[in-house]
Amino acid sequence: MSAIPICSSAALVEGGDGVRFPVAMRDGQTVGFVVRFQGVPRGYLNRCAHVGIELDWQHGKFFDGSRLYLMCSTHGAIYAPDSGRCAGGPCRGQSLRVVAVEEHDDTIFWLPDQQVFAPQASTPPIS
Numbered sequence: 342m343s344a345i346p347i348c349s350s351a352a353l354v355e356g357g358d359g360v361r362f363p364v365a366m367r368d369g370q371t372v373g374f375v376v377r378f379q380g381v382p383r384g385y386l387n388r389c390a391h392v393g394i395e396l397d398w399q400h401g402k403f404f405d406g407s408r409l410y411l412m413c414s415t416h417g418a419i420y421a422p423d424s425g426r427c428a429g430g431p432c433r434g435q436s437l438r439v440v441a442v443e444e445h446d447d448t449i450f451w452l453p454d455q456q457v458f459a460p461q462a463s464t465p466p467i468s
């Protein structure tokens with residue numbers, strides 16, 4: 342499956358706001374996100390391992406105050422940005438679902454796989 346552009350490389354600042362992008366799964370349309378951490382784009386499904394809702398309290402606000410962890414706004418689960426593994430809070434032993442991303446030609450792309458793929462216009466949102 343071919344890479345899908347998300348944003349320009351310049352839009353993704355180290356430890357700064359993430360960029361959300363639409364994805365689809367078997368049960369409907371949902372959201373992925375990408376952040377830059379240690380110079381590299383890191384992509385995940387925007388779905389907390391605790392309850393399965395979006396992490397960001399405002400769109401794109403994924404990092405905690407230290408800029409070292411991704412934090413869920415609902416109950417405070419924190420995740421390692423480089424692996425998506427739970428680093429504290431109610432997500433213990435779980436991880437964010439990785440969405441493969443790559444960077445080239447001054448652009449960030451995501452890579453669909455068997456479970457997370459490009460939404461079609463007719464894909465309903467997951468409620």
Ligand code: FES
Nearest residue numbers: 389391413416418
């Ligand atoms: S829903 Fe994310 S910590 Fe509870």
